[in-house]
Amino acid sequence: MSLYEPPLRSVRFLVNEVLKAPEALAAAGWEDATADLFDAVLGDAGRLAADVLLPLDRSGDEEGARVEGDGVRMPAGCRDAWALWRDGGWNGLAGDPAYGGQGLPGLLDMLVTEMVCAANLAFSITPGLTQGAIRALAAHGDAAVKERCLPPMLAGDWTGAMALTEPQAGTDLGLLRMRAEPVGDGTYRLAGQKMFISSADHDLTDNLVHLVLARLPGAPPGTRGISLFVVPKRLSGGARNGWSVLSVERKMGLHASPTCVVSYDGAVGWLVGAPNRGLAAMFTMMNHERLFVGIQGIGVGERAAQAALAYARERVQGRAAGGGEGAADPILHHPDVRRMVLTARALTDAGRALAGWVALRLDRAAKDPSLAEEAEDWAALLTPVVKAAGTDFGFEAAVLAQQVMGGHGYIRDNGVEQLVRDVRATQIYEGTNGVQALDFVQRKLGLHGGRPLARMLEAVEDAAARLAGSPMTAGLAEPLRDGADRLRGLADWLRQEERDPRDGAAGATDLLRLTALVAYGWMWALTASAAARRPAGYDPGFLDARLGLARFFMTRLLPETAMLEARIRSGYAGLDAGLADGLAGLDG
Amino acid sequence: MSLYEPPLRSVRFLVNEVLKAPEALAAAGWEDATADLFDAVLGDAGRLAADVLLPLDRSGDEEGARVEGDGVRMPAGCRDAWALWRDGGWNGLAGDPAYGGQGLPGLLDMLVTEMVCAANLAFSITPGLTQGAIRALAAHGDAAVKERCLPPMLAGDWTGAMALTEPQAGTDLGLLRMRAEPVGDGTYRLAGQKMFISSADHDLTDNLVHLVLARLPGAPPGTRGISLFVVPKRLSGGARNGWSVLSVERKMGLHASPTCVVSYDGAVGWLVGAPNRGLAAMFTMMNHERLFVGIQGIGVGERAAQAALAYARERVQGRAAGGGEGAADPILHHPDVRRMVLTARALTDAGRALAGWVALRLDRAAKDPSLAEEAEDWAALLTPVVKAAGTDFGFEAAVLAQQVMGGHGYIRDNGVEQLVRDVRATQIYEGTNGVQALDFVQRKLGLHGGRPLARMLEAVEDAAARLAGSPMTAGLAEPLRDGADRLRGLADWLRQEERDPRDGAAGATDLLRLTALVAYGWMWALTASAAARRPAGYDPGFLDARLGLARFFMTRLLPETAMLEARIRSGYAGLDAGLADGLAGLDG
Secondary structure (H helix, E strand, O other): OOOOOOOOHHHHHHHHHHHHHHHHHHHHOOOOOOOHHHHHHHHHHHHHHHHOOOHHHHHHHHHHHEEEOEEEEOOOOOOHHHEEEHHHHHHHHOOOOHHHOOOOOHHHHHHHHHHHHHHHHHHHHHHHHHHHHHHHHHHHHHHHHHHHHHHHHHHHOEEEEOOOOOOOEEOOHOOOOOOOOOOOOOOOOEEEEEEEEEOOOOOOOEEEEEEEEEOOOOOOOOHHHEEEEEEEOOOOOOOOOOOOEEOOOOOOOOOOOOOOEEEEEEEEEEEOOOEHHHHHHHHHHHHHHHHHHHHHHHHHHHHHHHHHHHHHHOOOOOOOOOOOOOOOHHHHHHHHHHHHHHHHHHHHHHHHHHHHHHHHHHHHHHHOOOOOOHHHHHHHHHHHHHHHHHHHHHHHHHHHHHHHOHHHHHEEOOOOOHHHHHHHHHOOOOOOHHHHHHHHHHHHOOHHHHHHHHHHHHHHHHHHHHHHHOOOHHHHHHOOOOHHHHHHHHHHHHHOOOOOOOHHHHHHHHHHHHHHHHHHHHHHHHHEEEEEEEEOOOHHHHHHHHHHHHHHHHHHOOOHHHHHHHHHHHHHHHOOOOOOOOHHOOOO | OOOOOOOOOHHHHHHHHHHHHHHHHHHOOOOOOOHHHHHHHHHHHHHHHHHHOHHHHHHHHHHHHEEEOOOOEOOOOHHHHHHHHOOOOHOOOOOOHHHOOOOOOHHHHHHHHHHHHHHOOHHHHHHHHHHHHHHHHHHHHHHHHHHHHHHHHOOOOOOEEEOEEEOEEEEOHHOOOEEEOOOOOOOOEEEEHHHHHHEOOOOOOOOOEEEEEEEEEOOOOHHHHHEEEEEEEEEOOOOOOOOEEEOOHHHHHOOOOOEEEEEEEEEEEEEEEEEEEEHHHHHHHHHHHHHHHHHHHHHHHHHHHHHHHHHHHHEEEEOOOOOOOOOOOOOOHHHHHHHHHHHHHHHHHHHHHHHHHHHHHHHHHOHHHHHHHHHHHHHHHHHHHHHHHHHHHHHHEEEHHHHHHHHHHEEEHHHHHHHHHHHHHOOOOOHHHHHHHHHHHHHHHHHHHHHHHHHHHHHHHOOOHHOOOOOOOOHHHHHHHHHHHHHHHHHHHOOOOOOOOHHHHHOHHHHHHHHHHHHHHHHOOOOOOOOOOOOOOOOOOHHHHHHHHHHHHHHHHHOHHHHHHHHOOOOOOOHOOOOOOOHHOOOO
């Protein structure tokens, strides 16, 4: 079985020494968000994750969610786990106290969420979507909608789902056809079919809501004619609303998460936000979900990194170059195995730090409006990075852990193959990682004249200067500055007037990855500088490992930026390649 | 459903225009290995693959192989498919006519095998292992063993399996404990347990053999005390031999291929080759299997490349930069999607060409002993490359195809998620790709004073010179030469006396991948030069696509060599990273 130890020591170091979150939160007006509070809540969350959610991970994968009678039945144990989740108040951790939430920082909620994702990725989806739905309703709903929905959602009595995709409209929501008709009493009747709706139905709670995108009569075509509606499962009095789950998809992984096809047949809904402005409202939810999905990748990466290390320490096979004394050594002594173990670890810890950086800035801005512009810059720029890099590197970590384990990683018993199957979805849903890359290149790089990127590059230079100022870390500054220079140069290159507009799209995935590597290097810089201060409360081996991982990242992983730059600068020409439209010549 | 068109046009171009196989075979003494023969056999094989094996791929995955009664039962349809395979003479295609084989070139067998792997990877395993067992028995068995085993194996009445792994002995076969006792009549009795034995039992045929590694009484410890035995399922007269399948593993994929735990309890076996020299004999089989497993990756890559292209042509979503006229374009017009489609295609075609290059040289040497030294150099150097790169890139192609398809690639119905699950095993079995990399760096690079690598670098320079000599291809020469220079420089760097012996192991995976990229670039050079000649019988779009893919490969994929070189030159130091043994500081 795949084990999982909540990484409490690493998280404490990140919160207190790297991000210095308690001080930063206090300075912005957060009261009581102390290091002790973080410790206590994370300790409780870690126990819930390891003791309750982890044991259901494999059995949920085996059993799967399914349609039974007029609804979706979740695998054994999920309902009891949800009851513990609800009773622990976890659904309202970061919620508005005016509606029953606990009002704790989003950073803390993110760290709790990572543990849930690590222990049981399928379970994490329902609360993760509910959090996003709560934010969208809080931001765009009218008083009646908020009064109706937020208290039970924050209490964990209701959950939320997001109904966007239709068979002909996936990435391109402008193509959607679902209709909503006003009936004159302030409600609407929705008709049409949606697919790929995670947690559209389940038996965890008695009620739930969908946030549904649909078109009002006479709405303009494309994305400017889409409105957002909240559509419950049960109406007041308990009657079922007019929608039903037609089927649950059979998937590569995430078997315990129902991915539903839903038919709406005159279902009652309430408008959220202004007519025809639904996509903007839905983006409040989607932006939260994109950060959440990044955390999903990081959680799986954590579990994979732990599995790789544990196996590599125990499995004895072959004499390593420069290895030990016996007939064979633990495979951790084999450089190629060590490379895989360190890669999984270095990518995971940096991903957590970067997501935490964004969460902390959003938290501060929530209390201090003077910090809002800065926080919005960070969130705009880094949301696609956290989503795509968190999930791509989470997948890479899971594949590496499987490779470290050899055949034992391929059989089901050891659980790592499930991590690979489960995390694979995170690179696809909530906007594929290619869509994240286009968002980054086409919308985020040039936002406010490039202000968010300039902000990041300034922060990277600050971190590099701090590295350079200490003998323990001075050697790390140059590779980081080199990566930042590449990023700055590429952003300038893309802004050139003579640039083929297709060059940005052609290099989008590579540029997002390059940005992620620079950002991860920056996080390792902050981490190394914190470790070099030798703070009390951490044993020397732990602090040395932070420095060793930072060196490993700068030496082994950051050089990928050279390849990425070469590819990006090759532009669209290499993709066009004189091939006719439709690429008929590619057929075998 | 995932479709598959046997890539007959591409294969014909490779055989006749790139490798010029019919002339090369004729010059070495092969009679009748004409272009027409290749066409006819490959046409038949393609029909078998597409019409018989492909329809069983998904159902076999759903049903799986299982232990039933005293043996393994294969999924529905497999037994009938095997009967067609056997009756078509496919098992003996390249076998020795003295024992009933057809004596056709191994290159042709390889191309047939690729189609089988593409259509049904699980099915491919039994014949693939049988081919290796035939080669080992033919090379090392005495006359009695050959007379007993080869005719039914070549006829497809028996199959072969390879029993190496024990719980404590995987990569490190020196640790194995299985015992074999002589009983004085020329036979041995084997006792012990083996695991991870593919096709150890099935109901495709009435009999089968295992090639088993075990220790004779008093054998020295380690790899110098291992002998090879052939152990049938049924003894003459039909009685079951003394072994049984304890269980079939539940795996991520390849459900229709039984991976068995076998208990040998006094099973009768015959020695193959000299006592204590079993590992060398087994390597005859393993070297064949490593090439075969590379072909498995290429076959899956072909199917994935087809799936990605077909979906990208049909799926209409979003306006592309520089796209068409309507509200949305086929996603093939989106540069990021095109990147994924072309990557899957470029990696697959080059992999096939490289494997074909090796197979052709082995075929020529089989008829003309004066060519043996050269052929052995090629096989020694390129076997780990074909195995590791064929499977790594096959996995990458399958993951890319899934990404192109978005959510439709994640659900089971479309079959691509199964490709990902199935092909993942090929990076692990038959020596993990990390083991291939160590073999390459530690044994193959310096073999015969570096002669095989020098041979390859010379061939690459010849190909680059040909590129440079034609205006249609001249721009491709420099990137290829640049890659070759990096490889040459790194080989020299590793040979330096002051080199830490751990540097090679630390960079092994990266150096094998760099070598593969240079070799794939070389194959694209040969392909581009062949296309630039505009041979008759191919439409211009097909020939232009060869040139376009070659440009794509040189521009987009070959620059990875820069990153790999930087990593390799960082040596062991970045992995050591001052971390204490056991890396205790890495715990969370």
